Amino acid sequence: MNVAALTLPFSFEQPQWLWLCLLIPALVALSLRSLAGLEPVRRVLALVVRSLVIVTIAISLARVLHVRENENLTVLFLMDRSDSVPEDIQASQESFIAAACEDPPPHDRVGVIDFARHAYVQQPPYEGGYYLEPGRLPRMPNPDRTDIASAIRMAMAIFPHDTAKRIVLLTDGNDNMGDVLQEAATARADGAVIDVVPLWYQHRNEIYFDRMVAPTNAEEGEQVPIRLVVHSRRRAVGAIDLYHNDRKVHLPPEFARVELAPGDNVFLVKLPIRTGGPQRFEARFVAEGGSGVDAISENNTATTFTFVAGKRKALVLSKEPTFDEGFVDALRSEKVDVDLRDVSGDDIVIDLLEMLNYSTIILSNVPAYNFTDEQLEMLSSYVKDLGGGLIMIGGDESFGAGGWMGTPVEEVMPVSFEIKHKKVIPRGALVLIMHSCEIPRGNFWGKEAAKKSVDTISSRDYIGVLAYTWSPGGVNWEVPLGLVRNKAAVKNRIDKMQIGDMPDFATTMDMALEALVKTDASQKHIIIISDGDPSAPSRRTLDAMVQAKITCSTIGIGYGSHVVERTLRDIATKTKGQFHPCRSPRRVPKLFMKESKVVRRSLIDEKPFRPKLEYAFSEVLTGIDADEVIPPLQGMVLTSPKPMALVPLVRPTKEGPDPVLAHWQYELGKTVAFTSGYWPRWGYQWTQWPSFAKLWAQVVRWTMRQEAPANFEVYTRIEGTRGRVVVEALDKDASYLNFLNLPGAMIKPDQTVAPLLFTQSGPGHYEATFDVDQTGQYIANVNVLDGADDLGAIYTGVSIPFSPEFRELSTNETILQQVREVTGGRWLGGIDEPGEVDVFSHDLPPTIAKQPVWDWIIAWLLLPLFLLDVALRRLASWLAFSIAVETVVLVFLLVGVGTAYSGLWGVLGTILLAELIGWSIRFRSIGPMLASITHTVTVLGRAGERSTAALGQLKSTRDRVREERTSAGETPDRAAPPIPDRSARFDAGEVKGAAVGDLHESLGGAKAQPEFKEKRRKPAGLGTEEAGQEDEDTTSRLLRAKRRARRGMEDEKKDKGD
């Protein structure tokens, strides 16, 4: 069918159905008999229409396609906005596109895609050129990588199917992610051509840190060799600074002024390592001469790290260090090495590498919202994947009360922060008023924040969400105020919100007030997020909130654009809430978590109690006598034990024991929960307890991470976009360890975990690979299993200090030439010459577009043909038939194809065509019809003449009788009534008979024959009996005429047959 497609405007997907057309001759043969009663013209028409019905059914089943050849062109510009392209060239790209599209051909389309790590459509293919105003493209997210292949894929996805496809690729060719050539070949196969506009640059004066190499593992007290490789394009002078664990190292004086030769320059430094744990090294090169000598500053830094086996150590993160000093002293008295860090500020600065310095981390009354989401993930990974220990110690900012509910940390803890076993606890009620649409992606962040609030409050609390949305009514309860029994359902409703532009605060605040007053919650709180430009609430509303003890905190967004702080501050101040200016949308969820703590206060129970030893055989309570009196505690945070957790200390209650001390092993790590506190408010008697130090030393030691085996060599290296972890396994006798099982995990810079699948590639030699697509630290944990024996865990890692984009010093012309050759595109020269480039040249083959039209045929051909077929057989009147045909043609043409020929001339042409068809059919009947009218008038005239003659005859008879009587001497009396003239009555009947003839015809019978009418004529003066006889004769004559007609038709058939 392809050949046909090139020559005909139609093609068929399943042409075998066209064999149905062979049924047409059979249909004609059958129809000749069934349509015998029709006139010859009608019969032929009916046969034609029925044949057309068969044809349309056949081509519909064959799935007919409309084949259209399109000369139009779509040009998609792909703009490289990665870091490797200098800023001035990035700006020139838009000017180039605007200039190249100044005068596009009328129906050609232009689209724009920009790309770096990902590709984004900035202008879909539009007719008329480039519409975007230069300089208004949004900031490119993740410009630290270049993936040209993804941009080509995106282009192929948005190309219209019915135009020629041209991609104009503006790039420096320095791709570091995908396979450009393969994607270009795929695009070529799909009919696209890629023209290349190279973005020329060359950094002639450039210095960068090629690499910094340190051993993966080292021993405490060892001298660690560090090799620095600095690359320079030409001779240069500068200084090298080295930092060890963020402290500057005093290097020999020659490092203060080093001379670089063109190419790689290698420097070696040896540093003594005095502490255990991961050692972080960072080197910086500062060139003399500034940017004139070194164009890119981002690539002058290198980092690496070394894992040093040493003493195990614990880290205490404390919100109030003074309360934790006694605890730290107690641990040190038990020979536990421990560091104390003050984290009373808003943000905690710690990363995974720093966590690995410690074998266990203790969170002493630290709220979750002080950590970033990434840090919460790190804490979880630290336990699960790296085998670290985690201890959470209670207080009003810990467990559920500290917003830890729903975080990744809750998953690894031995207690659930939800209260499942209590029947009655005080409730909190929280209403969120959302007006977050005023910042870019504001509704996304607003929804994330609202969901975070749902996560961090207890299922015993109330939550409701109000917003001005685009649904009817405007202000609506998107989540009606109710208990958070099903958090997933509530979050689902939040996700569906269409947050709109709120005109005023009063309406939403009044609704929140009315609903909150009706709840039985002990804590009632409202959080408003807005840019503050809705109309302020009335004083009456604020006073009512104060009276109902409802607090309201406000979060101001839109900094950098507009924020009306005054309104937001007023609301917070008057209702005893807090105002939070929020300059980064990423902070919004944290602020919601923080503010939601108001309703979490109900999780704190401050009734004094004495803990009961429930399970004396716990490892952490070794040495604590079951009969020993445990000092009382003054309060705790309510939690529920998890099924597999051990709970040695509890608070007995009527509704079951509340966990006080619980612990378990979760994947590779161990965690402990102490739901009360040893600080003065709750546990002042505990610090004086003789077993206090012993207990906590045991707890901390139990959680500490296991040491790694020392006889394993592990190192990591980067090979392009892949990383490789290599393990050399030796036993104590330096013999290779074969057939080991090495389950491992790689924690990437964004804290996602990728499994490491090791395969043995030589005696004692194991390798695994991982994707390197981010900048930062990659840390691997490898567990060593020899059969069932756990030999411990080993750590390794690698650091990517800067994006590979900053390694590129010039345009990669080779790859661009290859792309052009693969797709048969053109080399369009420089970006500074847009006038020289005709991106719209129509030198590509036209596009053949195939569109299914079988549904259109069924709707607009088959149905009208069916109607015509019925009309032909059922509408005996030619006039009615002509109207039906005219209507069908009108509707079909006006609606069915009118779209292609719209406008006044199309309408007029359609009407003309329909009228022509209608009148040509009508012409068949108009002659007889006019003859019928003329005949009626003539008959009526004749009847009048006969009546006049009869009247004259009557008058003469009367006169004659009168004369006869007068002559016989009779007195003339009243004149006798005239005897009706029979001929006049007969004439009237004749007119009626003509009408009967019409009716007969209109009912579909055969047309009355003229001679039949003639035979009905009777002489005047026929009597009544004769009239009855005449009726009878009429019936018999009708029957005879019918028989005659039938015989005539049969004779005609025979004649044709002969």
Add this chain to the structure above:
Amino acid sequence: MSVRYAVLCVTPLAFVTAGCDPPALTPTGVRAVFGTQGLGPGAFVYPRAIAVGPDRGIYVVDKSARVQRFSPEGEFETLWNMPQRKAGKPVGIWVGPDGRVYVADTHYSRVIVYDRDGRELARFGQPGTGDGEFMLPTDVVVDADGFIYVSEYNGNDRITRWSPDYKFVSVVVAGKVAGQALARPAAMDIDAEQTLWVVDACNHRILRLDCSGRLLACFGEMGEGAGQMRYPYDISVTPQGTIMVCEYGNSRLQWFAMDGTPLGTWGSRGRKLGQLWAPWGAAVGSDGNICIVDSLNSRIQIVRP
């Protein structure tokens, strides 16, 4: 029989007649629709204010801080950018009888005056709550004597009067009006009798004031019924002497007699032709055509109900 022939003859005539004068696109009276989402000419990013000039040119300002002018048929003619847009975008526009375009540059607390081609002629106002200052100006109208009236909200809900040479004259109205404090006077219009018609958006009502601020009439309440409103964001006095209100919250237009008697509504919430979604403004041309800013649909509909 002859009747049937007469029908047959008249039918094509009717089609021809219809072809010569195209009917309205829909039974609801939509005459034209133009605009789409985007930054190109003729495209909008959440358009929020509209005005029709004495030459029937249509001026639209959107959330990309661009003023665009269209022909009465909706053909794009020209556009210009506001001088600054980072802090926020305008929500009000007015075209005077002399063709001057007044834009309430809301978040920069000023009014900028342009000629019909976008050349800046003057600007007045600065941030603040005192005389000659604005908080968030929402709309501008000019009376027959050339005096300029500016409405504003956000802690300073009031209407101020300015001289034709852009000097502050007086505060027309502020504070409580008819028992309720002004809450976001979102738009104004001025009738032939030189009285101000103001939509008090967050009180869901219409105020009629004389030029000295004396209240002449007040009607309306929140709701969806006849005579009720939900966040009326724009108001126009029609050539027929009725008051047309654009309701942001109910996504419709509503007409009132001068005495506040509701006369009817047009439109419903939706994306189809003849439907509106969160319209911010509507203006009536001298030809009686109504141009509506269908904000969330990023289009302008020209209707004659």
